[in-house]
Amino acid sequence: MIFHASNRSLPRLPITALVGIVFILASLWHAPRADAAPLRVRVRGAAKLSARASRHVAPVDVRGAAEGGSPPAPGTNELLLSGSLTDDAGEPLALQRVVIRVTKEADPHDARTAAGIAGARGCDRAADPTPGAPSGARRGPTAWGVAVSGPTDAPEVTATTDEEGRFCFRARLDPDRYKANLVYTPPATQALVDGIEREIAFDLSRRGLALRFDPTPRVVQLDTPQATIEAVAIVDDDGDPRVAPALGLVLGNEKEELARAVTDAAGRARFVLPGAKLGAPGPGELRVSFAGDGETARASHSEDVERHVKVVVKVPAADRGALEAAVPEDGIALLAEVHSTLDAPDAGGEALGPLSEGSVEARIGDVVVGAAPVERGIARLLLTFTAQGSEALVRLRYVPASPWYEPLGEPVVRLPIRGPSLWSKAPILLAGLAVLAFFLVGRVSGQKSKPEPAPAKANGEARDAKPGVALVRPAERGAEGWTGRVVDTHEGTPVGRARVWIERGTFEGRAVLTSVETDADGRFTLPGIGAVAGDESLGAEGRLHARLSQDLPPPGEIAIALAQRRRAMLARLVTWARRRGPPFDTRPEPTPGHVRRAAAAERATARWAEAVERAAFGPGDVDARAEQEVDQLAPEDGPEPARAPNDARPRPRDR
Numbered sequence: 001m002i003f004h005a006s007n008r009s010l011p012r013l014p015i016t017a018l019v020g021i022v023f024i025l026a027s028l029w030h031a032p033r034a035d036a037a038p039l040r041v042r043v044r045g046a047a048k049l050s051a052r053a054s055r056h057v058a059p060v061d062v063r064g065a066a067e068g069g070s071p072p073a074p075g076t077n078e079l080l081l082s083g084s085l086t087d088d089a090g091e092p093l094a095l096q097r098v099v100i101r102v103t104k105e106a107d108p109h110d111a112r113t114a115a116g117i118a119g120a121r122g123c124d125r126a127a128d129p130t131p132g133a134p135s136g137a138r139r140g141p142t143a144w145g146v147a148v149s150g151p152t153d154a155p156e157v158t159a160t161t162d163e164e165g166r167f168c169f170r171a172r173l174d175p176d177r178y179k180a181n182l183v184y185t186p187p188a189t190q191a192l193v194d195g196i197e198r199e200i201a202f203d204l205s206r207r208g209l210a211l212r213f214d215p216t217p218r219v220v221q222l223d224t225p226q227a228t229i230e231a232v233a234i235v236d237d238d239g240d241p242r243v244a245p246a247l248g249l250v251l252g253n254e255k256e257e258l259a260r261a262v263t264d265a266a267g268r269a270r271f272v273l274p275g276a277k278l279g280a281p282g283p284g285e286l287r288v289s290f291a292g293d294g295e296t297a298r299a300s301h302s303e304d305v306e307r308h309v310k311v312v313v314k315v316p317a318a319d320r321g322a323l324e325a326a327v328p329e330d331g332i333a334l335l336a337e338v339h340s341t342l343d344a345p346d347a348g349g350e351a352l353g354p355l356s357e358g359s360v361e362a363r364i365g366d367v368v369v370g371a372a373p374v375e376r377g378i379a380r381l382l383l384t385f386t387a388q389g390s391e392a393l394v395r396l397r398y399v400p401a402s403p404w405y406e407p408l409g410e411p412v413v414r415l416p417i418r419g420p421s422l423w424s425k426a427p428i429l430l431a432g433l434a435v436l437a438f439f440l441v442g443r444v445s446g447q448k449s450k451p452e453p454a455p456a457k458a459n460g461e462a463r464d465a466k467p468g469v470a471l472v473r474p475a476e477r478g479a480e481g482w483t484g485r486v487v488d489t490h491e492g493t494p495v496g497r498a499r500v501w502i503e504r505g506t507f508e509g510r511a512v513l514t515s516v517e518t519d520a521d522g523r524f525t526l527p528g529i530g531a532v533a534g535d536e537s538l539g540a541e542g543r544l545h546a547r548l549s550q551d552l553p554p555p556g557e558i559a560i561a562l563a564q565r566r567r568a569m570l571a572r573l574v575t576w577a578r579r580r581g582p583p584f585d586t587r588p589e590p591t592p593g594h595v596r597r598a599a600a601a602e603r604a605t606a607r608w609a610e611a612v613e614r615a616a617f618g619p620g621d622v623d624a625r626a627e628q629e630v631d632q633l634a635p636e637d638g639p640e641p642a643r644a645p646n647d648a649r650p651r652p653r654d655r
Contacts, residue, residue: 047093047196051083051182052299054208055237056170077175077204079116080123082168085161085184087193089603092165095144098184100157100169105177105201109153116173118155122146123168175205203297207237209244211288211301214268220286222309223341224275229259231288233267235296243267247290253278254285276342280352281309281404309352310341310408313360313379313396318413325416328385328392332415334370336360336379336396341408358400364392368588371399383415391416401593467548467563469538475556480528482558486518486540489561494522498542500560502526502552505535528555543623565627570616572631572639573609580637592616608633 056078081100085093102117104110122145145160146169159167180202185195202208214232221227229251233244244267251259251271258277261269269288278286286305292298314337317323326332338360340352354377362370362383370383383394392415398407467489475481486495501515513536518524529536536552538560545562563571570592577590583598584590592613599605611630615622631639 045193046088047184047186047193048086048088049083049098049182049184049196049198051081051180051198051200052208052210053079053081053178053180053200053202053204054210055175055204055206056080077173079171079173079178079202079204080168081171081180082123082166083182085165085167091603092161092163093193094161094163094165096161096165096184096186098159098161098167098182100159100180100182101150101154102157102171102173102178102180105179111153112174113178114153114155116171117157118148118152120146120148120155120157120169120171122159123170173204177201177203177205203292206292206295206297207235209247209290209296209299210234210236210241211249211290211299213286213288213301213303216303217286217305218303219306219308220275220278222275222278222281222307226272227275227278229271229273229286231261231269231271231301233263233269233290244296247296250289250291252287252289254287255279279307281307281340282402283307283404306404308404308406311338311355311358311398311400311405312341312408313338313398313411315396315411315413323413323416325390325418327420328369328383328387328417329420330384332383332417334362334381334383334394334413334415336372336381337377338374338379338398339377340405355405357402357405358398361397361399363395363397366587369394374398387417388419389417399593403597467546467561469540469548469550469553470559470561471553471556472559473557474554480555482526482538482553482555484524484558484560486522486524486542486560486562488545489563490567494518494520495542495545495562496520496522498522498524498540498545498562500524500526500538500540502529502536502538504533504537510537541624544621546627564622565624566616566622569612569622569627569630573612576634576637576639602635604633605635605638608635608638 079102081102083098085096085098087093102113104113107113144162147158148155149158150156157169157171159169161167178201179199181197181199183195183197186193210233212232212234214230217229231249231251233247233249234241235244243263243265245263245265247263247267247269249261249263249269250257251261251273259271259273261271263269278284284305284307285302287300287302289300290296290298315323315334316337317335338355338358340355342352356375356377359371359373360379360381361368362381364385364387367385369385370381372379372381385392394413394415395410396413397410398405400407472484486498486500487493488495496518497520498518499515500518502513503510504513505511513529514526516524516526532552537549538552538558539547539549540560540562541547542562544564546565546568548560548562573592573595574590577584577586577595584595586594592609596606596609596613599609608630611633615626615630
């Protein structure tokens, strides 16, 4: 079998027509409905606030007593409230203020509670609760400052986080049950992070308990027969951390309880359960909790996790040996079944049902010869290539749209093929003769009369898919001004209500000389501007089409082609990936999903690629504001962002 990467000239016409039909059908299938909710691109991060309260016996503050202070008496119960503030990527938010208000559960206006909070002070260092750590081992600091403000009957504590995003304060409170309300409001310097509010309940009449996972789960596999999750319980009262044996702990996810276990002599609880019980693929949460008893207060701890599952691709007809030989130049239909390993007959877990995620690519060597999305567990591919021989080796690859679906292998299919018959080439030969006759007739008629300039391309005609301005017909001698039409460079459809303007360079920047708005059919008329200095440019922009600026053509009829903003953003990402090279550049063309996966260590690049992917391929409109918000996420060496309407150039207005 000999495979040729280049297409032969004869079958090029039907292949081009077939690709055009597939593109039109795919566009209609994925077109957003009129009643569909608009796409909202999230470009702000989310803050994560964790906190816990424990009971401690106040130590004697010899230095405070010497300076005239009034330290708590030895043996007095103290509240130690500590926590951390991070963004959704786990990076600490340093030097940020967290406002905390503590109230008694039975009486929110208790005077003794208010007096205790009014005397709150910072924690310079905190005990290390790690099992096996020496008694009294310390770590810190846990805050850069603690301040008390507000009225005397309802004081509030403002704690400033340290370089690791931690905060902590101490206060003298009676043994009772309390609630703490924590609020983080980001300042202007943290405009890309949303604020957060959280409430915790604690009981100072019982010993405090700290729970954590060891090791901390980040990615869990759902298709493992048995998943093992371990947790550690530590009593950290009185500044003397110690393990907590014989406690019944509960493991759950964001929806339900998963398993129960009892801590051993080392304070460790081991949960063993089938991986399929952990939840559905995607982001989620694992939580370990203790309900509390007569001596120990209730406690819980949660971690964000990603649940992953393997995906398998099969071709049933190939397994049965039922594939029939076909002509690859005409297109070979291939049906592939796609399912997760949890849906396999011998998986033994809970089935996830039909998969409607990602796509399947078919390759011969390094060349993609077909691709199709996965819908209800089926990918219907149409393979088109040029080859000789009796069979072709086609490698199938599952391409996930989300990182929690992982491809398991790349099956190879032996595809029987045959050459095209002579009768199948007859329509191509007839079409070629018709084209040749058309050009001959045009050449003869052109000798008799000067040909008219070609008008702008109509809807449905082949387009070069490049935005730009073209002179269709020059104006008659003595005439001034410009007329023309604005169309979509890829689809050829008119762009109504687009802005078209002429501007000229001045000492203060660019000045708009005249501007108009296109009608519903994309047509416009610009008046003459008098003398031309040579520095004039023609600009155009639509609500959903990216801005275009080009040297002013001579007066006459012009055609303006604009690219949609979503396509412009995607083109900038591809250009950037080509410039950076591997691993961001790939064949045949880098995609936002590939760039996001290749930028695992570059968080800014991964966020930008994810935002481009949602804007470019998701439903809804992408206007100038959405384009600007996505471009602001580009890395420092990223592409030059599209200018927003309020940039250095004034937005054109009708004169």
